[in-house]
Amino acid sequence: MNKKILISINIILLFLFTPPLIAGSWFEKSEYAERRAKFMEKTSDGATIILGATTPVSDIQFLQNSDFFYFTGVEIPNAVLVMDGMRKESILFFSISEREARGEGISLELVRQPEEVTGIERVLPIEQLSSTLSRLSLQTDVFYTMFRPEELSRENTNEKFRALQNTMTMNMWDGRLTRELQFVKRLKEKFPHLTVKDCSPLVWDLRKIKSPAEIKLVRQAAQIGVKAHIELIKATRPGVSEKELAALFEYICKKEKAQELAFYVILMSGPNHAFGHYHKHDRVLKSGDFIILDAGPEYGYYNADISSTFPANGKFSPEQKKIYEMSYGIRKTCLDNYRPGITFKDVGEKVREFLVKNGYDAKDPKFRGLIRYGGYNHSIGLATHDPMGTFAGPNEVLRPGFVFACDINIPYPDQEMGIRLEDTVVITENGYENLSHGIPRALAEVEALMKKK
Secondary structure (H helix, E strand, C coil): CHHHHHHHHHHHHHHHHCCCECCCCCCEHHHHHHHHHHHHHHCCCCEEEEECCCCCCCCCCCCCCHHHHHHHCCCCCCCEEEEECCCCEEEEECCCCHHHHHHHCCCHHHHHCHHHHHCCCEEECHHHHHHHHHHHHCCCCEEEECCCCCCCCCCCHHHHHHHHHHHHHCCCCCCCCCHHHHHHHHHHHHCCCCEEEECHHHHHHHHHECCHHHHHHHHHHHHHHHHHHHHHHHHCCCCCEHHHHHHHHHHHHHHCCCCEECCCCEEECHHHHHCCCCCCCCCECCCCCEEEEEECEEECCEECCEEEEEECCCCCCHHHHHHHHHHHHHHHHHHHHCCCCCEHHHHHHHHHHHHHHCCCCCCCHHHHHHHHHCCEEEECCCCCCCCCCCCCHHHCECCCCEEEEEEEEEEEHHHCEEEEEEEEEEECCCCEEECCCCCCCCHHHHHHHHCCC
16 A cells, blocks of 8 residues: 555656646757747847748648747647747747647647647737737847748758759749748838848757757667667568668658658669669669668657668678778777867868778878768758758867767769768767667677578
8 A cells, every 4th residue: 555655646746846848749848948048149139930831732740840840849830930039028820720730630738728838928820920020020120030941851951942942943944932032022022121131040050059858859769760770681681672671661660659750761782872862762682782771760850860881691792891891990980089179170180090000091082071070971950961050160169969970981883882880979078979879880790680580
C-alpha cells in the first residue's frame, strides 16, 4: 500500500512540476517566448510579420515551415505571427474550425485556448490581420518580414531560393515572384510610407546556436538514423535493388517515430558516383559495387545528416580498403580536434598534418575542401542545410551549441566509386559530441556488420 501511495505522489508531482508544453509541440512555452524576445530586441524599431505554411495543395500531412515553427511551435495552416518590437508583444493570427483542426490532427485545446496553450500574448482571427497592420503602420517606419522562401519538410531555404529564381522568377516565360516576395510587394503597395526590410539573416542567426532542448531532438533524430543505417547496411548484398534499400531506410525511420525523412535517401553506386546527390534508386547492386548511403530522418522538425560507405558484397577490395582507411583517418583527426574556441581552419591544419604524415599529397585538389574547412560541410537543425545569418567560413570560431555535419567526402567518379563518412556533430562546453555515434565505422567493424543477417 505504501508503495502505491508513493507512486501516486510521484505522478502528481510530475504533473505539477513538468514545464508546460504547447499542445502537439516539442518545447516548453518559455523557450518559444525567449526566442521571440531575443528577436524583438533586434527589431525594436518596427514590427515583424512571419507567414506560416499554407494548406497543402494535395492530400498530404500539413507540416509547418521552419521559421514560423521556430517562434511559435504552432502547427496550424495559414497562420501569421506578428512580433511588435516596439511594445515587445506578439500576436498570432489564425482561423480554423474545430472540425478542420481535428482533420489535421491539431489539438482542440490549442484552438479553444490559444493564448494559454502557446503563451503568445494575443491571438486574433486572420481576418483582423489587415486592420492590425494598418494600425501598426501608423506607429513605425519599418516592417520586417522574410524575403527568402519558406522551408518545408525535406527543403532547405537557400537551395529552394536558387531553384525558384532559375525556374520561375528569372524565367522569361514565367516571372512569378515567390510567395514571400509577393508579400513584400503587397506590403510596399499598401504602406508606401514604410520601409520593408528582410529579417531572414536575423532569424537565422538565432537558429544558428541550438539550445539543449533543440540538441536533444537532433540527437534523437540522429539515433533513429543510426538504426536505419545499420539495418540498411545489414540488408545490402548483390542482387538487392536500391529501391528496396531506400524503402527499408524510410520504414525503419518511421517505425522509430521519425516525423519525416530529412531529405530523400541518396544512394550512389556504380556510375552514379559521378552525381553527388543521386536518389533515383534505379540500380540493382552487383558484387564489387562500392556504395555511399547519405540519409537521415527528421524528428520533431529537427534533422540529422549521416553518410556511410560500404561494399555491396560485404568485403572491401584492396582499392576500396585503401581509400576507406584514409578517409577514416581524416574523420578521426577532425573529430579529435573539434572544441570551443578553435576554428575550422585550425582543424584543417591538423588534417593537412595527418595527410603529410601518412604519405598523402596534401596539395591534391580532392583534399582542398577538407583542409580548408576541417571536415565541416554545413550547419544542421530545422533544415538539413540549416541557414545562418553570419558565417566566417574557415575562420568561424566554434561555440557550444553549434550543430554541423563533419563530412569526409572524396569522389572517385572515374573509378565508379567514392567515399563519404558523415556525422552530425555538436560543439559542447568541453569538446564535441557525435550525435550520430553508434554506426560501425572501422573497416573491420563494417565487414563484421555485413556478415550479420
